[in-house]
Amino acid sequence: MLINNDEYLELFHKIIDCIKTSQYKVVVDANLTLLHRNWRIGTFINENNNWGTKFLDNLSKDIKSEFPDSTGYSVRNLRDMKKFASIFEEDDIDEYGLAGITWYHHKALMGKAKTKEAYIWYAEKTIQNGWSHNTLKMQLDYDLYSRQVETPKLQNFNGVLPSEQSELALQTMKDPYIFDFVRFREGMIERDIESELVANVRKLLLELGTGFAFVGEQYELNVGERDFYIDLLFYNFKLHCFVAVDLKTGEFTPEMAGKMNFYLSALDNEVKSELDNPSVGLILCKNENRLVAEYALKDMTKPIGVSEYKLFDDLPNELQEALPTAEDIEARIIKKYECE
Template sequence: MSNDIKNTDKQDFSPIVRAIGSDLEQTQVRVITSANADMLFHYWKVGHFILYLQKKEGWGSKVIDNLSKAIRSQYADKKGYSTRNLIYMCQFAKAYPMEVLIEMGKIEELLNSPSVDNVLQLTNELNQFTQQPVALIQNSDNQGDIITQQPVAQLREVSETLSAIYHSDISQLEEVFKQSAIVRTNWASHVILLNSKLPLGECYWYITQAVANGWSRNVLQMQIETNLFARQITARKVSNFSVRLPKPQSDLANYLMKDPYIFDMMGQTDKMAERDVERQLVSHITKYLLEMGSGFAFVAQQKHFEVGDSDFYADLILYNIQLHAYVVIELKATPFKPEYMGQLNFYINVVDDTLGGEHDNKTIGLLLCNGGDKVVAQYALSGYDQPIGVSDYQLSKAIPDNLKSALPTVEEVEEELNKFVDQE
């Protein structure tokens, strides 16, 4: 056997295989994403068509029911045309008319640099578009047979009707629709948002968060039920980030902070000791990081530090990729006390000196207490130079087991940090 053949046999194809596999995965994601966008656009068109005929013909709930039966009779293998889903399609079209989709495209750049102020501006602008409830629940029995004769023939007019409504070519409407944020999540999540009755701006924010964090529909439902928007955006947060961190890091740190945090516990949640809470948080770290937010990775629990002749143990240490900083968390099972600040400030200094690298930003401290006076906490912050935030936390059993979240792995953290080294 020649040396050339031997060398060929020993060639390492793993890099090529990885490259091909990576491209395949990206292609599959694009195919799924494209299919999702096509389906949502179809539902949006059908919703508009029904709304148009409802206004023109005076349709009521019985007509919608008959339309559902007619479509399913003609296309028995097609799913998704129940009376309930047709009503959701109408609500979907009503919630996101073309002018709203265009406005979303204009203001989306505000989220490129996320901050509380940017999100509030975004939501306020979108909330100016008034949303009227879909009038599909009125009875119109005398119109009951209007759709049963030629439903499929009438549905072929969807695109033409939509073009007439917006005085635009259907291809242009499709382009605007598929470039909007609403195609980035699935129909099941849209149904949850439609049922939530949230203002348009908040719905848009939840869509962006679901996409950024890889939330399943169950996690989205939980975040809405626990009022994440209020806890992260409109809450009165206590921190000194604006004076202890440079922009835009201070804006991002304040944006990522919540008040209160809601941690999922297994078993009893009343009067749990600090160590019990901490142990459960680490045991169910995926759920814990889900509540912490985007970009957090677990580093250590009860991290040991030897300082001088004494031993110290920090409760929890995380790393945030977006902030490029360690985050030290102290957990207290009691209401806030000013003396808690000194301990956390000490750990921030130690982490900065022992863990922080050349390319890390300033370590941030987060004090989580079970209640307390925020006015006292704000006064207590004034005496510390390190960036510290203070939040309440609550214990619940709200987070579903079958969650999916785009949490960073240790490898992703290392890869992000290596980017700085490579740039040197």
């Protein structure tokens, strides 16, 4: 940086933002043209579906013959165009901002998203979080839509938080959380799992979702001349609040809710600033024991959620084989940060 004063730096960042915005617009405009073209080709194919099994083979060869220097007209890609046109109306492309992701992303969604609603949700999250194609595939393999949207959440947010923050807090919850980078060992206790999560904090933050920042492990609270420790403490910049996580290796018990309620009271009194929203608690168990948890949370005064978590060894064998390794995920995250 040749000039280092505030006025110049402000100007510099405005210009950088302008460049990034224009670059994004160029990509979106190109994607928009491509998507409309693919939808129309797919519609033509659907309208002539009665031309037999060799129709796409012949069409692919003839298009390539007409445009020998162009790519993207393989039989497989024509099938994807056909499927895309079956899922969406042409107006949906603009209405749902589908040009915000690449055709490569769309191909992953067509292969894995179970419903149109899930497809649109994943597309929106990809745009919001800047997911690469590989990260999107990983979230699809993890069935993130089901865990974050479809599964009913065990929580009392609606009764103790303002409606806007309650909705945001609910949107951040997943059930279950998948920590596939932690392998179970015989005799493993809560502190061992906690240490593994902290040792792999980048992967942990990716699973927790957007907006989470790690504050500390075994975070100390001093109340009445006694020390108490929160397993894991985070700050969420979307919720503008602290998030306390209590990790348990067994099933949920009512005492856990009372303990978390105490932690949140102490956090709000001792740590939270006037600018922060009320702290939120998340109890992670191997078995959430839904009915017991519902009763336990019913009369709690602080916002608390309860979810299950799964380690690598808890996942079905076919999913273990399909999912990327911890090293793969770490390499992707590092690459993403380097690009930024």
